[in-house]
Amino acid sequence: MENGNVITAIGMFFREFSASVLNRVNFQIGSKFIRYDPTEYTEDQLTFYWSEAEYQEFLDQLKKFPSPFFIVRQIDYGGKRMDNIQYQNLTIRQAEVSDAKQLATWWNDGAVMAHAGFPHGIGTTEAEVIQGLNQGCLVIQENDRLIGECNYRNVDHGVAEIGIKICETDGQNRGVGRKILSMLIGWLFQNGYSKIILDTNLKNTRAQHVYESLGFRKVKTNIDAWKDQIGQLQSSIDYELMEKDFISFLSV
Numbered sequence: 001m002e003n004g005n006v007i008t009a010i011g012m013f014f015r016e017f018s019a020s021v022l023n024r025v026n027f028q029i030g031s032k033f034i035r036y037d038p039t040e041y042t043e044d045q046l047t048f049y050w051s052e053a054e055y056q057e058f059l060d061q062l063k064k065f066p067s068p069f070f071i072v073r074q075i076d077y078g079g080k081r082m083d084n085i086q087y088q089n090l091t092i093r094q095a096e097v098s099d100a101k102q103l104a105t106w107w108n109d110g111a112v113m114a115h116a117g118f119p120h121g122i123g124t125t126e127a128e129v130i131q132g133l134n135q136g137c138l139v140i141q142e143n144d145r146l147i148g149e150c151n152y153r154n155v156d157h158g159v160a161e162i163g164i165k166i167c168e169t170d171g172q173n174r175g176v177g178r179k180i181l182s183m184l185i186g187w188l189f190q191n192g193y194s195k196i197i198l199d200t201n202l203k204n205t206r207a208q209h210v211y212e213s214l215g216f217r218k219v220k221t222n223i224d225a226w227k228d229q230i231g232q233l234q235s236s237i238d239y240e241l242m243e244k245d246f247i248s249f250l251s252v
Helices: 052-062 097-107 110-116 126-131 176-190 205-213
Strands: 005-014 025-029 032-036 043-050 070-080 085-087 090-094 137-142 145-156 159-166 195-201 217-227 233-242
Touching: 085 176, 090 176, 097 110, 097 126, 097 137, 097 145, 110 195, 137 176, 145 176, 159 176, 176 195, 176 205, 195 205, 205 233
Parallel strands: 159 195
Antiparallel strands: 005 043, 005 070, 025 032, 085 090, 090 137, 137 145, 145 159, 195 233, 217 233
16 A cells, blocks of 8 residues: 555535536546536535645636635645555455446445435436545455445544445455454554544444444444434444554454
């Protein structure tokens, strides 16, 4: 895995009720294709990880559009960019356009998405998945085959929120999830984070067992805190993990 200095730009795209404001934006920044297509009056916070040259190119291109269009709210210089994390035959990498078809299949599968609140799937398209690839989606490979996805996002100074799904059933119940989480969490702790947080459905006892085996501590149980896709109340558990409590399942 190679780490390069990057700029983390966290900002807001604004769409106004004005004929002078473009409703759709497509442009290339270095190797990244940025597409913004608002469908209603909204403010969307997006996080991008760029080299300094890519970020300057982004600012130069924004000058072509009406102002205010994008307002940068936070800049973090000198972070670490995740390329590939590898352990034995497992790889975590950034999702690519070629992964969009498989991601759409998983996200439209109610069996995969039920614990996330979508027992009928989310009803997305391959094109919509491609549109959102810049928002931190990572894929999990075993050998050369996609078996799931994971993600992380910065929520506070030194705090990252993570998520994981082993989507292929033959990748479950044999320790792969623990290894993938160990790979991702280990990378985050090595790159400046001091606390990892996540939440899981109260009914997902298998995931709770995995998280607790890694050292996660229950912080809060949220009873009937939200409704799923079909209107049923769901409960969740908030977890946190400090570096000193982390139990890795990777062999040294």
